[in-house]
Amino acid sequence: MKKPEIIIEKGREKDELHALSYEFFDAVNEYNKEHTDQAHVVVLACDSKGGASFMVGDTEMCVKEFCESAVRHKGFLDLLKGILDKLQD
Structure with missing residues (x-):
């Protein structure tokens, strides 16, 4: 690490x-x-x-866990949507 x-x-x-x-x-x-x-x-x-x-730790591992969490938990999905919206501004 x-x-x-x-x-x-x-x-x-x-x-x-x-x-x-x-x-x-x-x-x-x-x-x-x-x-x-x-x-x-x-x-x-x-x-x-x-x-x-x-x-x-490892960025790829964190990304994988975040994406899996976004599938399972609405709060993570909402965070991901908010991040994507902010990046498009």
């Missing part, structure tokens, strides 16, 4: 949403150190100030 690239938006270094996302990011990386079948994770988090999102 690639070395993680961490980008923190200016001003978010100490806010609560960033801390929450970073805690989960650390937990995923710790999990992956202990398991040969590593997790591939995408977290999208935002509040009125901006985002605190991350991705760990």
